[in-house]
Amino acid sequence: MAEVVVVVFDFDRTLIDGDSDNWVVTEMGLTHLFRELRSTMPWTSLMNRMMVELHSQGMSVEDIEDCLKRMPLHPRVIESIRAAHRHGCDLRIISDANQFFIETILKHHGLLGCFSEIVTNPAFVNVEGRLNIVPFHDSASSPHGCNLCPPNMCKGLVLKRIQAADSEFKERRLIYLGDGKGDYCPCLRLGMRDFVVPRKSFPLWNLIFSDQTLIKAVIHEWSNGEELAGVLLDIIDRILMDENTRTGLIASPDSGCKTTQVSYP
Ligand SMILES: [Mg+2]
Numbered sequence: 520m521a522e523v524v525v526v527v528f529d530f531d532r533t534l535i536d537g538d539s540d541n542w543v544v545t546e547m548g549l550t551h552l553f554r555e556l557r558s559t560m561p562w563t564s565l566m567n568r569m570m571v572e573l574h575s576q577g578m579s580v581e582d583i584e585d586c587l588k589r590m591p592l593h594p595r596v597i598e599s600i601r602a603a604h605r606h607g608c609d610l611r612i613i614s615d616a617n618q619f620f621i622e623t624i625l626k627h628h629g630l631l632g633c634f635s636e637i638v639t640n641p642a643f644v645n646v647e648g649r650l651n652i653v654p655f656h657d658s659a660s661s662p663h664g665c666n667l668c669p670p671n672m673c674k675g676l677v678l679k680r681i682q683a684a685d686s687e688f689k690e691r692r693l694i695y696l697g698d699g700k701g702d703y704c705p706c707l708r709l710g711m712r713d714f715v716v717p718r719k720s721f722p723l724w725n726l727i728f729s730d731q732t733l734i735k736a737v738i739h740e741w742s743n744g745e746e747l748a749g750v751l752l753d754i755i756d757r758i759l760m761d762e763n764t765r766t767g768l769i770a771s772p773d774s775g776c777k778t779t780q781v782s783y784p
């Protein structure tokens with residue numbers, strides 16, 4: 520099956536149940552300093568400051584890796600990512616976490632090779648062995664101009680670029696999975712043949728249902744890793760079945776797809 524489906528994951532509180540930044544801060548004993556500095560600098564700069572702190576305490580990059588490897592990832596989510604990849608879906612991540620955290624966690628679970636692209640805040644280890652985290656978007660030199668998104672990343676612009684690169688594959692359909700405020704902007708760009716998969720009762724879900732008429736994509740909600748995996752695989756089944764019907768491989772349009780009932784707050 521050619522790449523008919525593009526699956527875009529948010530990372531924190533979506534692909535993983537928790538938040539990788541908070542996990543490292545809490546597990547590595549930085550909660551107090553983090554709270555003290557929270558109001559004084561943007562989030563990405565603050566996370567970089569936390570890495571300076573860990574380095575000054577003698578913590579190595581390997582210590583940070585070990586901490587990230589302990590972060591839970593739902594087994595059903597792991598299976599669903601592998602299954603989506605096997606089905607030929609093009610899997611991507613757009614995240615406001617950072618490259619090092621995301622790649623460490625995905626590698627640990629053997630999932631890194633399933634993703635064609637990870638768009639996030641860059642991270643690198645310097646000559647002193649300290650992890651540096653830098654903003655994806657330099658808001659000082661060129662603001663992205665989107666008032667829905669934080670200054671370092673407009674996920675909508677990233678999605679626009681993915682959609683533009685896809686224009687030669689007009690049949691490709693997008694599935695966007697997310698939970699946060701920063702996921703709302705890209706969801707506004709999805710079309711009628713696309714799907715948005717928001718985490719129930721989280722900020723993205725609240726924004727979507729504050730005015731559902733603004734969302735063109737089909738909405739399927741989820742609450743936990745098991746539901747996320749089920750919803751994702753059902754949507755992929757349905758799209759692939761549509762595609763087979765369209766190309767005449769299968770005569771019957773019956774997809775056998777379980778439709779998730781969306782509730783309205
Ligand atoms: Mg998130």
Ligand SMILES: [Zn+2]
Binds near residue numbers: 674
């Ligand atoms: Zn935006």
